[in-house]
Amino acid sequence: MKVITTREALRAELATWHGRSIGFVPTMGFLHDGHLSLFRRCAADNDVSVASIFVNPKQFGPNEDLDRYPRNPEGDTAAAEAAGIDILWMPPDGSVYAPGHATTVHVDGITRGLCGDSRPVFFDGIATVVTKLFNIVQPTRTYFGEKDWQQLAMVRRMAHDLDMPVEVIGMPIVREPDGLAMSSRNAYLRPDARQDALALSRALVAARRAWVAGERDVDALIAILRAPLEAAERVVIDYVEVVDPETIAYLRGTRLDTDAPALAAIAVDLQGTRLIDNARLDLPSPLEAVHP
Numbered sequence: 001m002k003v004i005t006t007r008e009a010l011r012a013e014l015a016t017w018h019g020r021s022i023g024f025v026p027t028m029g030f031l032h033d034g035h036l037s038l039f040r041r042c043a044a045d046n047d048v049s050v051a052s053i054f055v056n057p058k059q060f061g062p063n064e065d066l067d068r069y070p071r072n073p074e075g076d077t078a079a080a081e082a083a084g085i086d087i088l089w090m091p092p093d094g095s096v097y098a099p100g101h102a103t104t105v106h107v108d109g110i111t112r113g114l115c116g117d118s119r120p121v122f123f124d125g126i127a128t129v130v131t132k133l134f135n136i137v138q139p140t141r142t143y144f145g146e147k148d149w150q151q152l153a154m155v156r157r158m159a160h161d162l163d164m165p166v167e168v169i170g171m172p173i174v175r176e177p178d179g180l181a182m183s184s185r186n187a188y189l190r191p192d193a194r195q196d197a198l199a200l201s202r203a204l205v206a207a208r209r210a211w212v213a214g215e216r217d218v219d220a221l222i223a224i225l226r227a228p229l230e231a232a233e234r235v236v237i238d239y240v241e242v243v244d245p246e247t248i249a250y251l252r253g254t255r256l257d258t259d260a261p262a263l264a265a266i267a268v269d270l271q272g273t274r275l276i277d278n279a280r281l282d283l284p285s286p287l288e289a290v291h292p
């Protein structure tokens with residue numbers, strides 16, 4: 001595996017792969033098995049696999065955790081290599097946006113609601129950095145996790161709308177054995193908060209079971225989602241919604257058609273740590289085996 005820090009060196013390296021398929025996984029590092037599942041799939045699908053590690057300041061609001069976002073460059077390098085990545089691009093902080101950078105990529109619609117409401121600069125920051133990274137890497141395929149469902153939907157929309165010549169591939173959520181979705185931010189959780197964090201996956205299973213039992217009233221499903229979260233002492237709910245998985249349109253106040261696609265989405269604050277999770281209600285989930 002080659003570790004590259006400058007875009008010039010990256011471009012020169014990628015030029016040697018001209019005409020071959022390039023897979024690309026953008027990340028913010030502090031890698032866990034969720035990231036590594038994307039890396040492995042990327043390595044399996046493509047002639048050359050590229051991963052980036054860049055903590056993108058543009059997607060953090062002023063009161064968020066940019067300054068304390070966890071980092072582990074040595075561990076990440078070893079993990080990326082073991083997962084089959086050929087080129088690890090680690091641009092130093094401050095090197096991605098040139099002085100005077102004045103361009104923002106904004107995707108409308110899909111970025112309203114859910115995390116877009118709670119984090120005003122978040123999706124513009126992601127759309128802008130992902131566009132830059134795509135332009136530098138020029139990937140054939142790119143891999144994003146369903147853990148960040150709204151982000152994945154936005155990247156798909158953006159790539160389609162702007163005719164970006166890349167195939168966007170969504171990958172299932174990788175979880176801890178007890179159901180907690182893997183996240184770099186889980187490192188912030190103290191043991192009591194870690195226990196409370198299980199309320200998210202429990203809520204998703206409860207809603208899925210109600211859906212399987214025939215519940216199609218979205219407000220009733222949202223109430224079922226909220227109950228375990230409200231029972232967890234340290235959890236402060238940011239949002240609990242059921243949305244259209246493609247458009248992210250809110251479905252509250254409606255009844256679902258029998259087999260209509262529906263995504264339950266949750267964000268909470270747990271003692272200063274933001275956690276998100278989601279699950280399709282209309283599809284089986286491995287979580288059902290975790291919380292019997």
Ligand code: AMP
Pocket residue numbers: 026027028029033034035037038143144145146147148171172173174175181182183184
């Ligand atoms: P991040 O480093 O948090 O920006 O995440 C980089 C990529 O990894 C994004 O596409 C995420 O959706 C994906 N990812 C993060 N956590 C998980 C997980 N638990 N399972 C699957 N993909 C994940």
